[in-house]
Amino acid sequence: MRLRARSVLAGAKRVLxxxxxxxxxxxxxxxxxxxxxxxxxxxxxxxxGGPQAALDLDAKATALRDAAKAKAEPRGTPxxxxxxxxxxxxxxxxARTAREAAEAAARELGEPAVATAFELxxx
Numbered sequence: 001m002r003l004r005a006r007s008v009l010a011g012a013k014r015v016l017x018x019x020x021x022x023x024x025x026x027x028x029x030x031x032x033x034x035x036x037x038x039x040x041x042x043x044x045x046x047x048x049g050g051p052q053a054a055l056d057l058d059a060k061a062t063a064l065r066d067a068a069k070a071k072a073e074p075r076g077t078p079x080x081x082x083x084x085x086x087x088x089x090x091x092x093x094x095a096r097t098a099r100e101a102a103e104a105a106a107r108e109l110g111e112p113a114v115a116t117a118f119e120l121x122x123x
Contacts, residue, residue: 006032007104011097018093039097057094 013028018020064087095118102118 007097007101010100014093014097057098061091 009028011087013032017117018026018027081092099118099120103115106113106115
């Protein structure tokens with residue numbers, strides 16, 4: 001349970017750091033440093049993620065693809081390249097967060113196949 005909580009907190013920390021919410025990042029760092037606090041919070045955190053998270057990510061990916069198609073600018077422009085770089089960064093960050101969560105779940109369940117399914121071998 002503690003590994004799952006740490007995984008969720010680490011993912012939230014990454015997102016908050018990217019959004020510039022330094023105060024929230026500091027709070028998460030304090031929680032990660034205090035194992036007992038992370039263990040206590042694990043029950044509330046375990047309700048996040050799972051199959052619904054996969055559906056949400058798929059919906060967001062579809063929305064991003066649709067938004068990219070709707071742009072009227074010709075392909076290969078500096079603006080489009082920058083946009084694609086940003087999208088690539090978001091995807092890599094989400095993939096890393098999913099990998100960390102899968103590794104925690106694999107350890108907790110004793111099922112190494114869960115972590116194997118989320119290896120970053122295609123990046």
